[in-house]
Amino acid sequence: MVRKTKEDAELTRKRIINSARAVFLSRGVSRSTLEHIATHAEVTRGAVYWHFKNKTEIYQAIREQVFLPLIDRMDDSLTLASNEDPLTQIENSLCQTIDDLNNNLEMRQMYEIMMIKCEYVDEFASVPQEILSNCSSIISKIKHVYERAESQGILAVKLSPIDLALDTHLFFSGLLHLWVKDTDGSMFRHQAKELIKAHINLRRKI
Amino acid sequence: MVRKTKEDAELTRKRIINSARAVFLSRGVSRSTLEHIATHAEVTRGAVYWHFKNKTEIYQAIREQVFLPLIDRMDDSLTLASNEDPLTQIENSLCQTIDDLNNNLEMRQMYEIMMIKCEYVDEFASVPQEILSNCSSIISKIKHVYERAESQGILAVKLSPIDLALDTHLFFSGLLHLWVKDTDGSMFRHQAKELIKAHINLRRKI
DNA sequence: TTGCTTACATACAAATTTGTATGTATATTA
DNA sequence: TAATATACATACAAATTTGTATGTAAGCAA
Numbered sequence: 001m002v003r004k005t006k007e008d009a010e011l012t013r014k015r016i017i018n019s020a021r022a023v024f025l026s027r028g029v030s031r032s033t034l035e036h037i038a039t040h041a042e043v044t045r046g047a048v049y050w051h052f053k054n055k056t057e058i059y060q061a062i063r064e065q066v067f068l069p070l071i072d073r074m075d076d077s078l079t080l081a082s083n084e085d086p087l088t089q090i091e092n093s094l095c096q097t098i099d100d101l102n103n104n105l106e107m108r109q110m111y112e113i114m115m116i117k118c119e120y121v122d123e124f125a126s127v128p129q130e131i132l133s134n135c136s137s138i139i140s141k142i143k144h145v146y147e148r149a150e151s152q153g154i155l156a157v158k159l160s161p162i163d164l165a166l167d168t169h170l171f172f173s174g175l176l177h178l179w180v181k182d183t184d185g186s187m188f189r190h191q192a193k194e195l196i197k198a199h200i201n202l203r204r205k206i
Numbered sequence: 207m208v209r210k211t212k213e214d215a216e217l218t219r220k221r222i223i224n225s226a227r228a229v230f231l232s233r234g235v236s237r238s239t240l241e242h243i244a245t246h247a248e249v250t251r252g253a254v255y256w257h258f259k260n261k262t263e264i265y266q267a268i269r270e271q272v273f274l275p276l277i278d279r280m281d282d283s284l285t286l287a288s289n290e291d292p293l294t295q296i297e298n299s300l301c302q303t304i305d306d307l308n309n310n311l312e313m314r315q316m317y318e319i320m321m322i323k324c325e326y327v328d329e330f331a332s333v334p335q336e337i338l339s340n341c342s343s344i345i346s347k348i349k350h351v352y353e354r355a356e357s358q359g360i361l362a363v364k365l366s367p368i369d370l371a372l373d374t375h376l377f378f379s380g381l382l383h384l385w386v387k388d389t390d391g392s393m394f395r396h397q398a399k400e401l402i403k404a405h406i407n408l409r410r411k412i
Numbered sequence: 413t414t415g416c417t418t419a420c421a422t423a424c425a426a427a428t429t430t431g432t433a434t435g436t437a438t439a440t441t442a
Numbered sequence: 443t444a445a446t447a448t449a450c451a452t453a454c455a456a457a458t459t460t461g462t463a464t465g466t467a468a469g470c471a472a
Binding site: 253 | 449
Binding site for chain 2: 026029031116117118120128131132135156163166171172173175177182183187195202
């Protein structure tokens with residue numbers, strides 16, 4: 001009973017991707033076998049090899065499915081005009097990411113895999129550099145928003161927009177890392193948005 | 207030519223540990239074989255198995271060798287009385303860690319392994335929880351220093367000490383993660399201390 | 413409806429990796 | 443100085459994992 005229709009094939013491809021995310025999450029990328037993934041997806045390794053060249057290609061597929069849209073959204077929320085004041089715009093953009101993490105299982109799993117279930121060597125060695133380069137663009141976008149805040153005179157502090165942007169991005173990077181590790185939510189997840197608000201209020205006049 | 211003296215044996219044990227750190231760093235923990243480690247240390251797997259039960263035990267040995275002293279030192283620099291003002295004390299404590307990373311190869315390697323060369327599953331699944339618990343104690347120590355700063359009236363901002371401490375810790379966590387990834391130093395390593403100073407100056411009156 | 417291609421399943425061979433068992437020469441100790 | 447324990451090296455067996463090769467039934471185009 002083989003040879004499914006094209007729609008069926010696309011379904012099994014998605015089942016394989018979803019299974020891979022679950023398997024990566026529970027066993028780590030390195031210890032995950034194509035056999036594990038296939039079993040979880042209720043297919044054989046043959047099916048996996050038909051859709052993907054190897055484990056690396058599956059990982060890339062997962063990453064693109066979740067990560068690229070996220071970066072776009074973060075870009076938009078910082079770049080697009082808004083009727084909020086600039087500081088609130090930064091706050092909302094960060095809070096939006098936290099909301100996404102809470103609401104989107106796939107995104108949550110992918111973040112956990114990327115942060116504590118993957119070793120960045122060999123074919124993954126370039127990922128940290130890519131992350132750094134994403135940082136650059138995000139920091140520069142935050143900087144622009146801080147520049148608008150400065151020109152509107154709503155900043156209570158004397159740091160330059162670039163220093164404020166760097167500080168905010170480092171804060172948020174740390175928050176995301178600890179958010180992911182805080183799986184039971186008792187330390188950071190339950191107060192993530194309050195931490196963001198406090199961080200922004202720190203620089204708001206009055 | 208076997209059966210070395212006790213001192214010789216201790217030397218080979220240390221050679222194995224140092225080799226393991228180098229191998230973990232270049233191949234990731236999961237893909238590192240006891241054969242890789244043994245070859246790098248110029249011994250056989252027999253020697254490795256004599257000194258350690260398995261790869262996990264080697265990892266633990268590396269971790270304790272580097273990580274525990276660091277936590278102690280960070281604790282001390284925040285707890286012990288100082289003739290600096292509280293904000294400078296926090297600044298110095300964070301800068302000291304950056305100095306340590308720059309000067310201590312073993313510490314630098316271990317941080318890189320822990321952050322981007324290790325998958326926290328199975329026998330390592332409890333490590334993120336341990337990290338979180340370390341966070342708690344560090345945050346509470348930073349909070350105490352901020353309380354002293356507040357009572358001395360040198361704070362320019364209206365956040366509570368606990369919120370300031372959380373913000374500082376998240377900032378520093380993010381900085382460490384990006385410091386590690388920034389291997390060529392162009393983005394964060396070269397200005398890490400300036401970022402710390404900016405972060406502290408943000409809360410300093412005048 | 414024939415023929416070709418798709419979407420897999422099954423089978424096989426090779427390479428890795430692990431743990432353990434065993435050998436052995438030399439420190440160390442009594 | 444004899445006995446014993448140490449600090450390894452070597453050898454072996456078993457289990458995993460990978461890629462590929464081959465089989466096959468059903469969809470699809472002509």
